Structure formats: structure tokens, C-alpha cells
Amino acid sequence: MVNYFGDYADLCFEAFGDRVKHWITFSDPRAHAQAWHSYNSTWRAKQRGLVGISLNxxxxxxxxxxxxxxxxxxxxxxxxxxxxxxxxxxxxxxxxxxxxxxxxxxxxxxxxxxxxxxxxxxxxxxxxxxxxxxxxxxxxxxxxxxxxxxxxxxxxxxxxxxxxxxxxxxxxxxxxxxxxxxxxxxxxxxxxxxxxxxxxxxxxxxxxxxxxxxxxxxxxxxxxxxxxxxxxxxxxxxxxxxMQMVTEIVVPTVCTLCVLISAVLLMLLLRSQS
Structure with a gap:
């Protein structure tokens, strides 16, 4: 399974690495290290991304x-x-x-x-x-x-x-x-x-x-x-x-909420005018 996952990770790095700069190997861990080493040795210098893991x-x-x-x-x-x-x-x-x-x-x-x-x-x-x-x-x-x-x-x-x-x-x-x-x-x-x-x-x-x-x-x-x-x-x-926790997670969330609130207010305004 480790080798199969390594092949899969390499395929993803090759296909999407020019656009994806943050990679998470697993939410439920296995074979993580091989994927990280593969990126580090083969893809990092060219794609300049980061590889981490997600643990709950x-x-x-x-x-x-x-x-x-x-x-x-x-x-x-x-x-x-x-x-x-x-x-x-x-x-x-x-x-x-x-x-x-x-x-x-x-x-x-x-x-x-x-x-x-x-x-x-x-x-x-x-x-x-x-x-x-x-x-x-x-x-x-x-x-x-x-x-x-x-x-x-x-x-x-x-x-x-x-x-x-x-x-x-x-x-x-x-x-x-x-x-x-x-x-x-x-x-x-x-x-x-x-x-x-x-x-x-x-x-x-x-x-x-x-x-x-x-x-x-x-x-x-x-x-x-x-x-x-x-x-x-x-x-x-x-x-x-x-601060990347704030800028990359909280800020987009707040912006999305602002857009939704604005849309609701606009809808209410249009209803009151009609």
C-alpha cells in the first residue's frame, strides 16, 4: 500500500503541482513519509509547494x-x-x-x-x-x-x-x-x-x-x-x-459570510421596494 500510494502521490504532483501549492497527504494517516520524500526530492525545487498531514x-x-x-x-x-x-x-x-x-x-x-x-x-x-x-x-x-x-x-x-x-x-x-x-x-x-x-x-x-x-x-x-x-x-x-491560520482560513470565511449577509440585505431591500 505504501508503494501504491507513493505512485498515486507522484501522479498528483505531476498533474496538478503547477497549480497546487499546499498538499495534505492524509486525514487518516498511512504512507505519509514516502509521499513527502517524493515531493521533496523530485518536485519541490520546481513547484515550490508544501506538504503536510491532517490529524484530528x-x-x-x-x-x-x-x-x-x-x-x-x-x-x-x-x-x-x-x-x-x-x-x-x-x-x-x-x-x-x-x-x-x-x-x-x-x-x-x-x-x-x-x-x-x-x-x-x-x-x-x-x-x-x-x-x-x-x-x-x-x-x-x-x-x-x-x-x-x-x-x-x-x-x-x-x-x-x-x-x-x-x-x-x-x-x-x-x-x-x-x-x-x-x-x-x-x-x-x-x-x-x-x-x-x-x-x-x-x-x-x-x-x-x-x-x-x-x-x-x-x-x-x-x-x-x-x-x-x-x-x-x-x-x-x-x-x-x-497568522496563516487567520489569513488563509478565517479571512475567507469572514469574506464569505459578508457576501451572504450582503445578499440577504439586498434581497430584503428589493422586496421592500417592490
Whole structure:
């Protein structure tokens, strides 16, 4: 699959590289490094574009910020989510907590080796540094606490993490069972990504709210409030060091909204005159 994807990526670079200057290899990662190296060695000098990846992660907030166990559980939540794929790209290997936890669980399950693959030195060198920017998808937040009871699941992602996810019933419900509006979690995730991975350029590649009501009129006030809250959190300090998030994502969004509002006002004006 890695080689097939490399061929596909090369075909895209060749066909569209004279116009496309920002490439995202995956929203669900695999074979990313080979595509980056192919662009870097064959196409970058001529096309002068950038290649990154898009990773999706919710924010994990400790239930008790004074509890070391809850703090560790929240960190573990983020490392198993964002770090799983970002850490090999920026540091050359899986997060240490993943290696330790999954290795221990694997031994307890009677396996001779960890269920988490081990990178060779050559693979680490090949993967590390293969991103010109970090694409970040984010939608909501969870409170995280240490799991204090044995899991009924066998070998699984959930069992390896050993944590419990909770939500605040006061968070605005947006229609989907998993989605709550928690703007402050967005800023904390952006700050985490900046500090964890050496302050890379960040593009917000996914964010938004699902349909809450079925209606024939414009009735998405909850979506307006969601986007307003999340954009405002993105604009707060110290996140202004990478203004491309604002200029390339927020500005087009605001311009589009202005055009739509102008069109509605013009329509109302024409109706009143007729």
C-alpha cells in the first residue's frame, strides 16, 4: 500500500503541482513519509509547494487539575490521539507513554512482543521531519480521569489508554451525541501542538458543527455561535505567531459570510421596494 500510494502521490504532483501549492497527504494517516520524500526530492525545487498531514484530535482536560493521576491521564489521552501520528513525524518515534503502556499490556496478555510496532533506526530517520506544516482537525473536548476499575475489553485502543472520558452537562449540545461546543478546548489544543512539536505552522483543516434541526428556513444560530467561539479562541494570544491560520482560513470565511449577509440585505431591500 505504501508503494501504491507513493505512485498515486507522484501522479498528483505531476498533474496538478503547477497549480497546487499546499498538499495534505492524509486525514487518516498511512504512507505519509514516502509521499513527502517524493515531493521533496523530485518536485519541490520546481513547484515550490508544501506538504503536510491532517490529524484530528479533541482536547482532553483533567477532571481534577490538582490530581497528578488525572493530569497524567489527560496527557495520555492526547498522546494516544494526536501524538500517535504526530510524534513519529516530529520526534521520530511513537510517544513514550504509548510504548510503555502497550508494551506492558502486551506482556500481560501473554504476547512475546508489543502490539505496537517498533520503528527501525532507518525508519525513524526516514519519517522524522516529513511535514512542512501541521493540519489540525478539532471539534470538541472531554474531561479525562484515571480509570479505577478493570476493563472488560480485551486488547484494544480503549483498554491501552486506561482512562475515562466525561462531558459537562452544561456544555451546549449540538445535535450529534458526541459533539459539544467547548471553544476553550480548541485554544488549549493549539497551544499543546505548538509547544509539543516545536512551534510548527498550523492549518486548521477541520472544524464545525453538525445539523441540529431539520427546517426549511435559515436556522443555524447554534452553528454561528460555535464558529464564533472557536474562531475567537484561535485568535487569542499566544496563537498569533502563525497568522496563516487567520489569513488563509478565517479571512475567507469572514469574506464569505459578508457576501451572504450582503445578499440577504439586498434581497430584503428589493422586496421592500417592490
Amino acid at each position: 484530535c479533541d482536547w482532553g482536560e483533567p477532571v481534577d487539575v490538582s490530581s497528578p493521576k488525572d493530569i497524567e491521564a489527560a496527557e495520555r489521552y492526547l498522546q494516544f490521539c494526536l501524538g500517535w501520528f504526530a510524534n513519529p513525524i516530529y520526534a521520530g518515534d511513537y510517544p513514550q507513554v504509548m510504548k510503555e503502556r502497550i508494551g506492558k499490556k502486551s506482556v500481560e496478555q501473554g504476547l512475546d512482543m508489543s502490539r505496537l510496532p517498533v520503528f527501525s533506526l532507518q525508519e525513524k530517520s526516514y519519517i522524522k521531519g516529513t511535514s512542512d506544516f501541521l493540519g489540525l482537525g478539532h471539534f470538541t473536548t472531554r474531561y479525562i480521569t484515571e480509570r479505577n476499575y478493570p476493563s472488560r475489553q480485551g486488547p484494544s485502543y480503549q483498554n491501552d489508554r486506561d482512562l475515562v472520558e466525561l462531558v459537562d452537562p452544561n456544555w451546549p449540545d449540538l445535535g450529534s451525541k458526541w459533539l459539544y461546543s467547548v471553544p476553550w478546548g480548541f485554544r488549549r489544543l493549539l497551544h499543546f501542538a505548538q509547544t509539543q512539536y516545536g512551534n510548527p505552522p498550523i492549518y486548521v483543516t477541520e472544524n464545525g458543527a453538525s445539523q441540529k434541526l431539520h427546517c426549511t428556513q435559515l436556522c443555524d444560530e447554534w452553528r454561528i455561535q460555535y464558529l464564533k467561539g472557536y474562531i475567537n479562541e484561535m485568535l487569542k494570544e499566544p496563537l498569533l505567531s502563525h
